[in-house]
Amino acid sequence: MLSITNIHASIEGKQILNGINLSIQAGEIHAIMGPNGSGKSTLAAVLAGREQYEVTEGAVTFLQKDLLEMSPEDRAREGVFLAFQYPVEIPGVSTTNFIKAAVNEKRKYRGEEPLDAVSFMKLMKEKMAMLRIDQSLLSRSINEGFSGGEKKRNEIFQMAMLEPKLMILDEMDSGLDIDALRIVANGINKLRNENNAILIITHYQRLLDYLQPDFVHVLYNGRIVRSGTKELAMELEENGYDFIKEEANLITAE
Amino acid sequence: MMNLSDFKDHFEQLQTENPESPIAQIRLEGFHAFDKAGLPTKRNEEWKYTDIGKLFNNEYRFVADISDSSLTSTDVDAIRLPGHLEANEIVFVNGRFMPVLSKFRSPQGQLTVLPLEDAARGIYKEMVREHLGCSSAYIKDGIHALNTSFINGGVFIYIPKEQELNHPLYIYHISDARQYNILSQPRSLIYIERNTKVQLVETFSTIGTSECFTNQVMEVVVHNNAVVEYYKIQNETANASQVSTTHIRQTGRSYVHAVTVTLNGGMIRNNMNVVMEAAGNEAHLFGLYILNGHTHLDNHTLVDNVKPNCFSNELYKGILDNETIGVFNGKIMVRPDAQKTNAYQTNKNILLSDDATINTKPQLEIFADDVKCSHGCTVGQLDENALFYLRARGIPKSDAQELLLKAFALDILDQIKPELLRGYIEQLITERLSVNKK
Numbered sequence A: 001m002l003s004i005t006n007i008h009a010s011i012e013g014k015q016i017l018n019g020i021n022l023s024i025q026a027g028e029i030h031a032i033m034g035p036n037g038s039g040k041s042t043l044a045a046v047l048a049g050r051e052q053y054e055v056t057e058g059a060v061t062f063l064q065k066d067l068l069e070m071s072p073e074d075r076a077r078e079g080v081f082l083a084f085q086y087p088v089e090i091p092g093v094s095t096t097n098f099i100k101a102a103v104n105e106k107r108k109y110r111g112e113e114p115l116d117a118v119s120f121m122k123l124m125k126e127k128m129a130m131l132r133i134d135q136s137l138l139s140r141s142i143n144e145g146f147s148g149g150e151k152k153r154n155e156i157f158q159m160a161m162l163e164p165k166l167m168i169l170d171e172m173d174s175g176l177d178i179d180a181l182r183i184v185a186n187g188i189n190k191l192r193n194e195n196n197a198i199l200i201i202t203h204y205q206r207l208l209d210y211l212q213p214d215f216v217h218v219l220y221n222g223r224i225v226r227s228g229t230k231e232l233a234m235e236l237e238e239n240g241y242d243f244i245k246e247e248a249n250l251i252t253a254e
Numbered sequence B: 001m002m003n004l005s006d007f008k009d010h011f012e013q014l015q016t017e018n019p020e021s022p023i024a025q026i027r028l029e030g031f032h033a034f035d036k037a038g039l040p041t042k043r044n045e046e047w048k049y050t051d052i053g054k055l056f057n058n059e060y061r062f063v064a065d066i067s068d069s070s071l072t073s074t075d076v077d078a079i080r081l082p083g084h085l086e087a088n089e090i091v092f093v094n095g096r097f098m099p100v101l102s103k104f105r106s107p108q109g110q111l112t113v114l115p116l117e118d119a120a121r122g123i124y125k126e127m128v129r130e131h132l133g134c135s136s137a138y139i140k141d142g143i144h145a146l147n148t149s150f151i152n153g154g155v156f157i158y159i160p161k162e163q164e165l166n167h168p169l170y171i172y173h174i175s176d177a178r179q180y181n182i183l184s185q186p187r188s189l190i191y192i193e194r195n196t197k198v199q200l201v202e203t204f205s206t207i208g209t210s211e212c213f214t215n216q217v218m219e220v221v222v223h224n225n226a227v228v229e230y231y232k233i234q235n236e237t238a239n240a241s242q243v244s245t246t247h248i249r250q251t252g253r254s255y256v257h258a259v260t261v262t263l264n265g266g267m268i269r270n271n272m273n274v275v276m277e278a279a280g281n282e283a284h285l286f287g288l289y290i291l292n293g294h295t296h297l298d299n300h301t302l303v304d305n306v307k308p309n310c311f312s313n314e315l316y317k318g319i320l321d322n323e324t325i326g327v328f329n330g331k332i333m334v335r336p337d338a339q340k341t342n343a344y345q346t347n348k349n350i351l352l353s354d355d356a357t358i359n360t361k362p363q364l365e366i367f368a369d370d371v372k373c374s375h376g377c378t379v380g381q382l383d384e385n386a387l388f389y390l391r392a393r394g395i396p397k398s399d400a401q402e403l404l405l406k407a408f409a410l411d412i413l414d415q416i417k418p419e420l421l422r423g424y425i426e427q428l429i430t431e432r433l434s435v436n437k438k
Ligand SMILES: Nc1ncnc2c1ncn2[C@@H]1O[C@H](COP(=O)(O)OP(=O)(O)O)[C@@H](O)[C@H]1O
Pocket: A011, A012, A014, A016, A034, A035, A036, A037, A038, A039, A040, A041, A042, A043
């Protein structure tokens, strides 16, 4: 589904990603872990098409198409979804209207008719129930005055509405209390199927307990320095990143 | 090119033709002031960023030179604002009040509208004597004095006490620039008695493609317990420039809510003054400007707190594209008596083009110690994070920009209380912002 080859990326002349290789198949869950500042959010932003980041080398194909050639909006319509680490507050734009526009843009892209008001409301209700989101939240401006947890839940709600093929979750677990984490994780599990894939970016084991990843990668200094199975995550939880850092620094020193 | 002697000739002609006019003396004082001050230049601090003098490089016809405009009611139909069927409509053509084109829907007991000269003779003459020209103490430049020098064909509007007008007042300033360059100088005095409620809507239109300069002054007197809404809508073409002064005296404890919307025009200067002459006055001033092309807009506002316990809040927001120039100068004056003043002011701008400029300046002059005043201004681009967020959900870039700009304008739009008017402005804004799409 997604194939990342030797991606290098920089921002404002500062090199952040130094050759990332990663391949994700439909039906898989991958987790990327790594210390702060190692480039996890940068990778997510590059995949979603943030223009401030310059890809200086490498390629990304998504469902046989050249992802890097596409505008952010086309990537979204093709099925890439980034749940932001820091969802943006947008006063004056209603959440519901925004989601409706997003859903219909995607339908248009696929040559489908826009959803009528009734079908849209029905879909909303269904997803709201699944994620236990309150109607009142959605009638407000996008994320305006939302608590950290509400923002994260709103991200997952949008994801549920758009049913993407590749779900990139950037620090989904931060700002969520135990109950909210469970609800969100259960929601994500319900969205899973053999045709989509999930890329989880996280620091912690706790989200991974719910969403058993097939593969775990450790990103450090803009490179994947280790890949393994979910046992790697547990190892990191126990020992921290120090041993990884030492290893990586040794390799660089050679 | 117009020079002082042109004005002098016209002035003398006006005075000789109307020697008995009760307004002759005010005009004379106006002309003396004009003669002394001359037209403002950029050296004048109040006109630093707005070179109004260059508009006088054009030759203009004075109203007196032209036999009455041939505009008909059907011509006016083309520019009427939504909601006009329920409104009292006061029509000025080339700066003169035209009773035949005006329409009154409120009964006599609720609203009196008279030619200013008539009002200055009859039972309202004391009101006219006391208040006509009160803005001259605040605006001492030659442009303002020029209007006063040529008061002719102005209007007096009177709202008697205990009246809640359920028909708003629409004031159209139309310039007929089909044949000549026109200098229009409308003048109005609005006297609002106590325990009243009134909505005023003022708009400007130019018919024809010759150059037009409207130099307009409105003075408003507001008594105890009156609630006044005022809307100024400026959406002209590039050949139409103006200086538009609205000077409101809150002589009784009252409530003023004013919104200025500017979408199009040549060079525009607005003076929006509110003088808090009674304790406990409240005023809310809003402005929204969305400019493109070469429009130059200068918003000068003044809140003068003369008496204690007054509250004012001011929010002006603008979006500037292309080579537009914006100026915001917000003055808050707190006189020694005006303890417990609360005065707030904010100006926010989004620049869509590298060639657009904004000069924004708060001016606080505080002579009392127990006051709460604040001011703030921002100038920025569209929020990149918000733009990306919307695009990352599949919203096209141009739509995302439009959504964000509209959201920016929304809180001012929401201050336009008459529903039809709000809908109309919203539609204009939507059209404008979709044109601005890049
Ligand atoms: N907009 C930016 N401008 C400059 N440096 C940035 C910017 N965004 C991220 N960085 C830098 O890139 C590095 C990687 O950041 P990020 O991808 O957010 O890391 P992570 O998500 O792994 O914590 C950090 O050193 C960070 O300071």
